[in-house]
Amino acid sequence: MSDGPSYGFDTLQIHAGARPDPATGARQTPIYQTTAYVFRDAEHAAALFNLQEVGYIYSRLTNPTVAVLQERIATLEGGVGAVCCSSGHAAQIMALFPLMQPGCNVVASTRLYGGTVTQFSQTIKRFGWSAKFVDFDDLDAVRDAIDDNTRAVFGESIANPGGYITDIRAIADIADAAGVPLIIDNTSATPYLCNPISLGATLVVHSTTKYLTGNGTVTGGCIVDSGQFDWSASDKFPSLSQPEPAYHGLKFHETFGPLAFTFHSIAIGLRDLGMTMNPQAAHYTLMGIETLSLRMERHVENAMTVATWLENDPRVDYVTYAGLDSSPYSARIPAVCPKGAGALFTFAVKGGYEACVKLVDSLEIFSHVANLGDTRSLIIHSASTTHRQLTPEQQEAAGAAPNVVRVSIGIENAEDLIADLDQALARATA
Numbered sequence: 001m002s003d004g005p006s007y008g009f010d011t012l013q014i015h016a017g018a019r020p021d022p023a024t025g026a027r028q029t030p031i032y033q034t035t036a037y038v039f040r041d042a043e044h045a046a047a048l049f050n051l052q053e054v055g056y057i058y059s060r061l062t063n064p065t066v067a068v069l070q071e072r073i074a075t076l077e078g079g080v081g082a083v084c085c086s087s088g089h090a091a092q093i094m095a096l097f098p099l100m101q102p103g104c105n106v107v108a109s110t111r112l113y114g115g116t117v118t119q120f121s122q123t124i125k126r127f128g129w130s131a132k133f134v135d136f137d138d139l140d141a142v143r144d145a146i147d148d149n150t151r152a153v154f155g156e157s158i159a160n161p162g163g164y165i166t167d168i169r170a171i172a173d174i175a176d177a178a179g180v181p182l183i184i185d186n187t188s189a190t191p192y193l194c195n196p197i198s199l200g201a202t203l204v205v206h207s208t209t210k211y212l213t214g215n216g217t218v219t220g221g222c223i224v225d226s227g228q229f230d231w232s233a234s235d236k237f238p239s240l241s242q243p244e245p246a247y248h249g250l251k252f253h254e255t256f257g258p259l260a261f262t263f264h265s266i267a268i269g270l271r272d273l274g275m276t277m278n279p280q281a282a283h284y285t286l287m288g289i290e291t292l293s294l295r296m297e298r299h300v301e302n303a304m305t306v307a308t309w310l311e312n313d314p315r316v317d318y319v320t321y322a323g324l325d326s327s328p329y330s331a332r333i334p335a336v337c338p339k340g341a342g343a344l345f346t347f348a349v350k351g352g353y354e355a356c357v358k359l360v361d362s363l364e365i366f367s368h369v370a371n372l373g374d375t376r377s378l379i380i381h382s383a384s385t386t387h388r389q390l391t392p393e394q395q396e397a398a399g400a401a402p403n404v405v406r407v408s409i410g411i412e413n414a415e416d417l418i419a420d421l422d423q424a425l426a427r428a429t430a
C-alpha cells in the first residue's frame with residue numbers, strides 16, 4: 001500500500017513500509033539474513049557507493065528487513081526518514097554524532113533515564129563533548145544554558161522513571177530561537193501517545209527495546225528525522241552543511257535536502273561507528289509494532305487503575321503518575337500525550353529503602369528487572385540499581401530517591417496486579 005497520510009495509526013502500524021516481497025510474494029516481511037548484496041554490474045556498484053542510487057551494499061549500512069522497520073517508525077512519528085541501530089543508547093550517540101565536534105555541548109534535562117545521565121555526564125567527555133543538565137521546568141535556565149557551543153537540546157517526552165511530562169512545545173521554541181535542534185527521547189510514550197515532531201522536535205530517538213518491540217526480546221534503537229531543520233542556516237553543523245571529508249567532500253544538506261541527516265547517519269554514522277541493528281531484531285520489533293496501539297491503550301488503562309489504588313493505600317506515601325489529578329504535570333497531558341501518560345511511574349513506600357527492597361523481593365507477578373515497556377509488569381528499586389551510579393542529588397532530580405520504586409505496568413489483568421502489590425506491601429511494611 002502507499003503510506004498515504006489519510007491512513008490511521010492502527011493501519012500504519014501494520015502496513016507502513018511493508019510490501020509483498022518482490023521475489024516471493026511473501027506477505028509478512030522476510031528476515032533478510034544476509035551480509036552483502038550482489039551488484040548488477042560495476043556501474044551499479046559505483047552508483048551505490050556514490051549515493052547516486054539508493055540500494056543495498058552491505059548490512060552494516062542497510063538491510064531490507066531493517067529498512068521496513070525504519071520506514072514504519074518514520075511514518076508513525078511523522079518524520080521524513082529514520083535510521084535503526086543496535087540499542088537506544090546507540091541511537092543517542094548516533095543522534096548527536098552528525099551535530100557535535102570536540103568542544104561542543106548538549107543541553108539536557110535533569111529528568112532522564114539513568115543510563116542516559118551516565119552516558120551524557122561521563123562517557124561522551126571522551127569524544128570531547130559535554131552535557132549541561134538543567135531543569136526543563138525552568139525555561140529561563142534552559143535559555144541561559146544554551147551557548148555558542150551548544151549543538152542540541154535533549155529531553156524525554158514522558159521522562160523515565162516516570163511521572164514527568166516535558167512541555168515539548170516550550171522547549172522547542174527555545175531551541176528554535178537559538179538555532180539548535182531539539183532531540184526528544186520518545187521511548188516511554190511511543191508515537192501512539194506522543195508526537196514530538198508535531199510539537200516542534202527536530203529529531204526523535206527511541207529505545208525500540210521497550211514498547212515498540214513490547215515483549216522484552218531484543219535491544220534496538222532508532223533516530224527519526226523530522227526533515228524540518230535548516231542545517232545550513234548557520235555554520236554550526238559543518239558535517240551536514242559543508243563538504244564532508246569523510247565522504248569525499250559530499251555536502252549532505254545541499255545534496256539530500258530534508259533527508260540530509262538520515263543519509264549522513266547511514267553513510268557515515270553506521271559506516272564508521274557500526275552500531276547496526278541486525279535483521280532478526282528488526283523482525284521482532286516489526287512483530288511488536290503491529291499491536292502497539294492496542295497494547296498502549298491497555299498499558300495506560302492499567303497504569304491509571306493501579307496508580308489510583310496505590311495513591312489511596314495508607315502504606316504508600318505518594319505516587320508520581322502524571323495521569324493522576326494529584327500530579328503537577330497532569331495539565332500537560334492534553335497537549336503532549338492526549339491518549340494518556342504512559343505506564344511508567346514511581347511510588348514511595350513507607351519504611352524507606354529497606355521496605356522497598358522487601359517489596360521488590362515479595363512480588364510474584366511483577367518481575368524485578370532493569371527493563372520497562374514489556375507486556376509483563378516490571379518493578380525496580382532505582383536507587384539500588386539503575387540509578388546507583390548517580391549522586392544522591394542526581395537520584396532525587398531523576399525521581400529515583402531511596403524510598404521510591406519504579407513500576408512499568410504491563411497488560412495483565414489489573415486486579416491481579418493490585419492483589420500482588422497488596423500482599424507484597426503487607427510483607428514490606430509489616
Ligand SMILES: *Cc1c(COP(=O)(O)O)cnc(C)c1O
Nearest residue numbers: 087088089113160187207209220
Ligand atoms: C531503555 C532506555 C534507553 C536506552 O535504551 P537501550 O535500548 O537499553 O540502550 C534510553 N532512553 C530511555 C527512556 C529508555 O527507557
